[in-house]
Every structure is written in C-alpha cells, then in structure tokens.
Amino acid sequence: METILVLGGTGKTGRRIVRRLKAADRPVRTASRSNGDTVFDLDDPTTWAQALDGVAAVYLMEPNLRTDVDHQARMPRLVAEAVAAGVHRLVLLSAHGIGDADESHPLKIAEQAVRxxxxxxxxxxxxxFSQNFSESSWLPGVLDGALSLPTGDGRTPFVDAEDIAEVAAASLTEDRHSGQIYQLTGPRAISFGEAxxxxxxxxxxxxxxxxxAPEAFVEHWAAVGVPADVARLLSDLLVAVRDGRGSAVSDGVERALGHPARRFEDYVTETAAAGHWN
Structure with a gap:
C-alpha cells in the first residue's frame, strides 16, 4: 500500500489526519521540524528528499505568512520536487477567502502551484478553527476569562478541526476528491460573544x-513576539468578521463527506468535558 506523507504531522490538523489514516491501516509518515517520523523544514530544501522518498500522496501546508519570506522559492519548488519524486496526489490546507486574495499572498501562491x-x-x-479556542492563540484569553479580539458582533461559521482532518484524509485516499476546492465551515455562523x-x-x-481596537490587537501580539506583519494580517482578518465580511456558511464538509459539519456546541461540550479549559 502506498505511503502518505503528512507535513505538520504533529500539529492541529496533521495529528488528526494521521490518526484517521492509521485507523484505516494506511501507511503514513509524519514530517515536522521535530517529533515527526522524519525531519522536514520548509525553509531547508535539503530535508525534502528524504521525506518524499517512496511517497504517493502528500498533505501540504504553508505555515509562514511573513512578507519577508520568498514564498516562490518554497511551495512551488516543493510541489515540483514532490511530483518529480513520484507523488501523484496533493492535498493543500489553504484558508477562507484565498480565491479573492492578491496574487502575492503566500497561500495564493501555494494554491496556484498545486493547481x-x-x-x-x-x-x-x-x-x-473551533480549536483556536482550546489549542492555540485564543486559549490564554479563554483561561483568563477575557477574550480580547477586534471582532465586535460579527459572526463567522467556526469549523471543527476534526471535520477538516476527515475531509483531508478522504482527499488523500479517494479519487473522487481530485480537482475539488472545498470551502469548509461549521453549520451556522455565530459571534465571538456567543462563542x-x-x-x-x-x-x-x-x-x-x-x-x-485593531491597533491594540497588533500591539499586543507584536509585544509577545508575533512578527508585526503577521499580527496585522490576523487583525485584518478579524476586522473583516467585525465588518460583516466573515465567510458564509458552506456545504463543503457535507459535499465531501456526506454528513453535516460538526456543531460548535458539540465541540464546546466535548472540549469542556475533556478538561482543556480547566
């Protein structure tokens, strides 16, 4: 059976994809800077060949959105090397709104390389991601009791990382997902206040x-070490939610999997029961 390579295989979506692939008895190789089956660094092309050796399908992501990075030298080159190494299926984790993004956006560059x-x-x-409230940048605010974000009463349909992983695992193993662009959301839009x-x-x-205020958000994250350009990008995305430009509810999860997307309420109930917000 052909090996599947999961970049960021110990991360938020990656580890969930790996769990599903292993449960289905699919040969899978995790790749990351540390703790993976193989060392892989997108900034170091000398690590790519070993990770790609004998691989038939790859789950890709572009984790670095900084403007001072030469993104043309990263994902397009990796995609080309993967295909040359014999990979015949690629699944890319992109983001909402990238279809309308500027051609210089790192994820737009990645999408074009894959397509x-x-x-x-x-x-x-x-x-x-719903899991932003429990596994990443919004968790400290939740634990402190004050989630400070420039989103006002804007609403957005948070999507569960379990749904993303299930769609990714299916796309890595089933022919019917070839050529598809899946907009992945939860079943309804809610505000951050409701969340x-x-x-x-x-x-x-x-x-x-x-x-x-957006300026306060940028200043806070810059002060704790987030690059200023990345903090501004995140602020712009959150302000879009406040201004009513959050994404519309999509049927991408159901179209890919044949069942509705997971509700935010179910995520909250399970996460609380697991003690992640203790």
Missing part, C-alpha cells in the same frame, strides 16, 4: 469577549 502541478490535487479552504457564552455555560465560569 498547476499536473497530478491529482484537492484544496481545503477552512474558516476559523464565549457557550464556553462559559459548559465550563461553569465566566468567559467574556471584549471588542478591542
């Missing part, structure tokens, strides 16, 4: 959403 690669491809464009209220109810303690 023109000459082998089977699938692109995933998820909305904001905080649901977490409060599930955990039994108060979590509030506080709308802050």
């Amino acid at each position: 023109s690669c000459g082998v089977d491809w699938t692109i995933l464009r998820p909305d904001w 905080a209220a649901l977490i409060s109810e599930a955990t039994g303690r108060t979590v509030r959403h506080i709308d802050i």
Whole structure:
C-alpha cells in the first residue's frame, strides 16, 4: 500500500489526519521540524528528499505568512520536487477567502502551484478553527476569562478541526476528491460573544469577549513576539468578521463527506468535558 506523507504531522490538523489514516491501516509518515517520523523544514530544501522518498500522496501546508519570506522559492519548488519524486496526489490546507486574495499572498501562491502541478490535487479552504479556542492563540484569553479580539458582533461559521482532518484524509485516499476546492465551515455562523457564552455555560465560569481596537490587537501580539506583519494580517482578518465580511456558511464538509459539519456546541461540550479549559 502506498505511503502518505503528512507535513505538520504533529500539529492541529496533521495529528488528526494521521490518526484517521492509521485507523484505516494506511501507511503514513509524519514530517515536522521535530517529533515527526522524519525531519522536514520548509525553509531547508535539503530535508525534502528524504521525506518524499517512496511517497504517493502528500498533505501540504504553508505555515509562514511573513512578507519577508520568498514564498516562490518554497511551495512551488516543493510541489515540483514532490511530483518529480513520484507523488501523484496533493492535498493543500489553504484558508477562507484565498480565491479573492492578491496574487502575492503566500497561500495564493501555494494554491496556484498545486493547481498547476499536473497530478491529482484537492484544496481545503477552512474558516476559523473551533480549536483556536482550546489549542492555540485564543486559549490564554479563554483561561483568563477575557477574550480580547477586534471582532465586535460579527459572526463567522467556526469549523471543527476534526471535520477538516476527515475531509483531508478522504482527499488523500479517494479519487473522487481530485480537482475539488472545498470551502469548509461549521453549520451556522455565530459571534465571538456567543462563542464565549457557550464556553462559559459548559465550563461553569465566566468567559467574556471584549471588542478591542485593531491597533491594540497588533500591539499586543507584536509585544509577545508575533512578527508585526503577521499580527496585522490576523487583525485584518478579524476586522473583516467585525465588518460583516466573515465567510458564509458552506456545504463543503457535507459535499465531501456526506454528513453535516460538526456543531460548535458539540465541540464546546466535548472540549469542556475533556478538561482543556480547566
């Protein structure tokens, strides 16, 4: 059976994809800078060949959105090397709104490289992850009881990382997903205030959403070490939600899997029961 390579195989989506592939008895290789089956660094092309050796399908992501990085030298080159090494299926983790993004956007560059690669491809464009509240940048705010983001009363259909992983695993193993671009969202749009209220109810303690100025958001994240250009990009995305330009609900999960997307309420209930917000 052909080996599947999962970049970022220990990360938020990667480890969930790997779990599904292993459960289906698919040979899978995890690649990351550390803790993976093989060392892989997108900034170091000398690490690519070993990771790609004997691989038939690859889950790709572009983790670095900084403007001072030569993105043309990264994903397009990796895609070309993967195809030359015999890979015949690529699944790319992109993001909501990239179809309308400027041609210089790192994820737009990655999408174009995949779509023109000459082998089977699938692109995933998820909305904001539900797991951002429990596994990454929004978790400290939830634990402190004050989630400070420039989103106002704007609404967005948070998507569960479990759904993203299930779509990715299917796309890596099933021919019918070739050439598809899946917009992945939850089943309904909610505000950050409503999300905080649901977490409060599930955990039994108060979590509030506080709308802050975009400048304050950028200053805070720059102060804790996030590159200023990345902080500004994140701020712009959050302000788009506040301004009513959050993504519309999509049927991408159901179209890919044949069942509805997971509800945010179910994510909250399970995450609280698992103790992640203790």
